[in-house]
Amino acid sequence: MKIILPVAGKGTRLRPHTHTKAKSLVHVAGKTVLEHIVERVLTVDAEELIFITDDNGSQIEEFMEQHFPGVNCSYIVQKERLGPAHAVALASPRISAGDEVLVVFNDTIFVTDLAKIPDLCADCDGLIYSKEVEDYQRFGVNVVKEGYIVDMVEKPDTPVSRLAQVGLYYLKDGQGFMDYLEKTIAAGDTVKGEFYLPAVFMRMIRDGIKFCAPEIQAWLDCGKPETLLETNRYLLSGNRVGCAGTIENTVIIEPVSIAAGATVRGSIIGPNVSVADGCHIEASIVKDSIINADCRVQSMTLAESILGDAVQLTGSPRRMNIGDHSLVIME
Structure with a gap:
């Protein structure tokens, strides 16, 4: 054939x-x-x-x-x-x-x-x-x-x-x-x-x-960002690819795929996250996202996101003093 x-x-x-x-x-x-x-x-x-x-x-x-x-x-x-x-x-x-x-x-x-x-x-x-x-x-x-x-x-x-x-x-x-x-x-x-x-x-x-x-x-x-993320969720739930990278002080919420050459420290990853080879993620929360090769993510909260190759994304911790009965929505 x-x-x-x-x-x-x-x-x-x-x-x-x-x-x-x-x-x-x-x-x-x-x-x-x-x-x-x-x-x-x-x-x-x-x-x-x-x-x-x-x-x-x-x-x-x-x-x-x-x-x-x-x-x-x-x-x-x-x-x-x-x-x-x-x-x-x-x-x-x-x-x-x-x-x-x-x-x-x-x-x-x-x-x-x-x-x-x-x-x-x-x-x-x-x-x-x-x-x-x-x-x-x-x-x-x-x-x-x-x-x-x-x-x-x-x-x-x-x-x-x-x-x-x-x-x-x-x-x-x-x-x-x-x-x-x-x-x-x-x-x-x-x-x-x-x-x-x-x-x-x-x-x-x-x-x-x-x-x-x-x-x-x-x-x-796989033709649009939103449908690519839907496909990512479907395939991860069906295959349970697992985490082969270096994982330290991190909470993994399955299903998650982390490539062997990736490093994740002090973070919460998942559900429905793919992390490619060469990535370094630290002090971040990532869910429903695709992180391509050689990215560096520091102090970020990501959801429904797609990062291309070699992206550097750095945030910063927030200091807050919030009183009783408050409602804070951060998008």
Whole structure:
């Protein structure tokens, strides 16, 4: 199986954290988003990981060489921003007859068992993974009839379906899929100047190709600061990553992840806190936050915060003389 990972894009919704790094290299629950995704796709027999990158591609390549040195990877640069279907189509030279293809977009971390693909795809030609949502108006949804997808509707006004597409796709015939991508691009089938995958899949469905829409267990958005913190909470509660760093005179309120190279002294950490390698935290209270590598936090109270790499944040203790029946709110 060939795995296509489109990791291009500026990640504008995650700024300032994506000003200097690829959006898939932002940390959550003790690992980068990319690390979470790659660990999941490597549960299948992956012959090659094909990364579609932009000008941050060297960061992706360096990361993979460091963290997954034994994995066969290739890198293709998307020089024109022509949409997700165009990005996936750039992998065409790497896809041969007989190749299965799994496409994984990097704004979300999925929770599902990819080993079940052969069983899920026994009576169809591909899988467009889905998740039932209440706010269906925000997403492109799959309309299913008698077990197969018959239509796709972008941000429907009425609840024709609540099965949102989650950015995870499997195709039995990878080369055939590439042919349909080429046809869609040649036909100029765009939305606001960009090529999207639903147009490709609907062309395939009209030609009799059958897709199922299996539901994943969890769909974890990493595209915005607030959703990144939600994902951090979810992953920490599920994995109990634990504290490997130097911990002195500190109260830990689980779940917490503290990397081996971090030091925490005289603080209260947790719940739902990730502290990366090289950090030093002292005399601070931190909860519901992500602290990236090489940060120094001194005498601070942090909640629902994200610190990028090598941030220095220093506060000061407060001296107060407060009388009876007082109410003090400090935000």
